[in-house]
Amino acid sequence: QVQLLQSGAEVKQPGSSVKVSCKASGGTFSSYTITWVRQAPGQGLEWMGSILPIVDIRNYAQNFQGRVTITADKSTSTAYMELSSLRSEDTAVYYCARERVYDSSLSDWGQGTLVTVSS
Amino acid sequence: DIQMTQSPSSLSASIGDRVTITCRASQTISRSLNWYQQKPGKAPKLLIYAASSLQSGVPSRFSGTGSGTDFTLTISSLQPEDLATYYCQQSNSNPQTFGPGTKVEIK
Numbered sequence: 001q002v003q004l005l006q007s008g009a010e011v012k013q014p015g016s017s018v019k020v021s022c023k024a025s026g027g028t029f030s031s032y033t034i035t036w037v038r039q040a041p042g043q044g045l046e047w048m049g050s051i052l053p054i055v056d057i058r059n060y061a062q063n064f065q066g067r068v069t070i071t072a073d074k075s076t077s078t079a080y081m082e083l084s085s086l087r088s089e090d091t092a093v094y095y096c097a098r099e100r101v102y103d104s105s106l107s108d109w110g111q112g113t114l115v116t117v118s119s
Numbered sequence: 120d121i122q123m124t125q126s127p128s129s130l131s132a133s134i135g136d137r138v139t140i141t142c143r144a145s146q147t148i149s150r151s152l153n154w155y156q157q158k159p160g161k162a163p164k165l166l167i168y169a170a171s172s173l174q175s176g177v178p179s180r181f182s183g184t185g186s187g188t189d190f191t192l193t194i195s196s197l198q199p200e201d202l203a204t205y206y207c208q209q210s211n212s213n214p215q216t217f218g219p220g221t222k223v224e225i226k
């Protein structure tokens with residue numbers, strides 16, 4: 001079992017950036033993929049992108065290309081998701097999740113981080 | 120991108136009822152289909168992976184079937200704690216897309 005602990009809620013101005021962290025404990029951090037999923041208020045789940053730290057392979061959803069950057073610090077077992085040029089539509093809960101190697105399901109989830117974009 | 124649809128979008132059922140939710144992919148995804156349960160204010164929880172495998176710790180009243188493009192999640196006997204929204208997700212290719220969700224309410 002892997003535990004994922006995310007950073008706290010953020011309030012940001014439109015046009016700014018936000019960086020959310022996801023610290024993993026249990027398992028071998030470098031060897032599994034960390035995925036980021038967001039959920040706008042009252043809406044469904046949206047896959048944003050992922051990173052496999054051991055080879056630093058990253059995948060991003062086309063919807064976020066150029067605005068999202070996912071990184072990982074293997075020394076602290078922490079993944080990060082940075083979203084830039086924020087707009088009100090980016091107000092959402094952002095989740096990190098571990099993607100299981102053998103079936104690519106998202107078996108462990110962080111608690112979520114609420115990002116509010118408001119002037 | 121692979122599009123996922125679910126039906127119904129919501130349902131209301133009584134305790135003990137059998138509940139079935141369907142999920143369809145816009146192209147074949149073999150058995151790369153997962154189901155999640157999300158309770159209000161909580162993170163999603165994995166229920167079923169690879170179309171029909173029950174995640175450890177999940178009650179046996181949950182089951183999944185299907186392959187290719189058509190999948191189902193069944194709750195054999197609805198319990199009060201099953202009040203939640205259920206999402207399917209394809210993990211066949213990136214971006215890994217989710218269905219829009221099915222909200223299950225208790226009558």
